[in-house]
Amino acid sequence: MNVEEFDFDLPEELIAQTPLPDRTASRLLVLDRKTGETKDRNFLSIIDELHEGDCLVLNDTRVLPARLYGLKKETGASIEVLLLKQLENDQWETLVKPAKRIKEGSVIEFGDGRLTATCIGEEEHGGRILQMSYKGIFHEILDELGEMPLPPYIKETLPDQERYQTVFAKNRGSAAAPTAGLHFTKDLLQAIEEKGVHVVYITLHVGLGTFRPVNVENIEEHEMHAEFYQMSEETAEILRTARKKGGKIVAVGTTSARTLETIVKEHGTFQEASGWTSIFIYPGYEVRGFDGLLTNFHLPKSTLVMLVSAFATKDYILHAYRHAVEEKYRFFSFGDAMFIR
Structure with a gap:
C-alpha cells in the first residue's frame, strides 16, 4: 500500500495554532464507519453517542x-534539548540542536547549573544520550526549567502550559499530549458517568514517533518507535465485563486505541499488562x-491517518476529511474532533 494513498489537500490556515478558551467548544464530525455517512455536531454531543454500559477509555499520561x-x-553556545525517553540511572534519550556542537564528553548547563547534562552517547538525526546531574527532585527542577514541547506545526506560544494537558493527566512521561482527550472537562466526564458509561484509564507515554513522517513508499516497510503502555487489572475487568454485557468500548485517541489493540493482540482479551509497543495499524488490520x-x-500521509483508515476504511476517512476541509474544521492538536462509530 503506497503512502501517497493517504494524502489529502489541507490549507495551512486550518491548522489550529491555539486552543479554544472552552475545551468543549470544539466541533465534532460524526462518521458512521459502516455507511460513510457524516454529521456535523458540537463536541458536547459526544454524550449522545455514548450509552449505558459502554466504556470510555482515556489515556492519563502527563506531558513532561x-x-x-x-x-x-x-563555549557558552546556546543548546536546545528535547527529552524523549528516560533510561536508567538519570540517563535520557534526547534530541539536541545544534547536534554538531555536542559530542561525547560535552557538558550542557541549565538554569545556572541547577541541572547539568553530560553527553555519553551519540545517535543519528541529532539524538544524544545525556547523563543528568542535579540536587533535589528531578521533576521539580524540570517543572521550573522546562517548556512544553508543542508539535512542530504549532508556531504560537502557549501562555497556559496546562492547556496542553488533559484534565485527567496523571502519569508523567509523554513528549506529546494525547490530544483527543483535550476536549473533555471534569463536568463533562461526570455527566458521562452519570449516564451509566464507565470511564476508565490506561497509560501510553506518547513519543515523538507520533510526529515522525513515513519516509518509505510502501507503508508496510515503516517502523514505529516503541512507547510504554500500562493497563491495570481494575480497568481490564471493567472492559471485559462491558464486552460480555454488550457494551461498546470507545477509545479516546489513537494512543488509547493502540494500547487496547496491543493488549488484545498479545493476550486475546483485556488484562493487566505493561510493556513497550510499536504496533502499526493500517488498512488490512482487523x-x-x-x-x-x-x-x-x-x-496527511501520517501513521495516524492510516490507523483511522484501518477502522473506517480509507475511502470513508478521506471523504470525511475532504468534508472537514470544506466546512473549515480546525485540524491537529488544538483542533476539532471526529467520532467514528
Whole structure:
C-alpha cells in the first residue's frame, strides 16, 4: 500500500495554532464507519453517542515540560534539548540542536547549573544520550526549567502550559499530549458517568514517533518507535465485563486505541499488562480492541491517518476529511474532533 494513498489537500490556515478558551467548544464530525455517512455536531454531543454500559477509555499520561534551553559549558553556545525517553540511572534519550556542537564528553548547563547534562552517547538525526546531574527532585527542577514541547506545526506560544494537558493527566512521561482527550472537562466526564458509561484509564507515554513522517513508499516497510503502555487489572475487568454485557468500548485517541489493540493482540482479551509497543495499524488490520474511536484530525500521509483508515476504511476517512476541509474544521492538536462509530 503506497503512502501517497493517504494524502489529502489541507490549507495551512486550518491548522489550529491555539486552543479554544472552552475545551468543549470544539466541533465534532460524526462518521458512521459502516455507511460513510457524516454529521456535523458540537463536541458536547459526544454524550449522545455514548450509552449505558459502554466504556470510555482515556489515556492519563502527563506531558513532561521536556524542552530545555541551556549553554554548552566549554563555549557558552546556546543548546536546545528535547527529552524523549528516560533510561536508567538519570540517563535520557534526547534530541539536541545544534547536534554538531555536542559530542561525547560535552557538558550542557541549565538554569545556572541547577541541572547539568553530560553527553555519553551519540545517535543519528541529532539524538544524544545525556547523563543528568542535579540536587533535589528531578521533576521539580524540570517543572521550573522546562517548556512544553508543542508539535512542530504549532508556531504560537502557549501562555497556559496546562492547556496542553488533559484534565485527567496523571502519569508523567509523554513528549506529546494525547490530544483527543483535550476536549473533555471534569463536568463533562461526570455527566458521562452519570449516564451509566464507565470511564476508565490506561497509560501510553506518547513519543515523538507520533510526529515522525513515513519516509518509505510502501507503508508496510515503516517502523514505529516503541512507547510504554500500562493497563491495570481494575480497568481490564471493567472492559471485559462491558464486552460480555454488550457494551461498546470507545477509545479516546489513537494512543488509547493502540494500547487496547496491543493488549488484545498479545493476550486475546483485556488484562493487566505493561510493556513497550510499536504496533502499526493500517488498512488490512482487523481491529478487535475497540468499537468506537474519538480522535482529532491528523496529518496527511501520517501513521495516524492510516490507523483511522484501518477502522473506517480509507475511502470513508478521506471523504470525511475532504468534508472537514470544506466546512473549515480546525485540524491537529488544538483542533476539532471526529467520532467514528
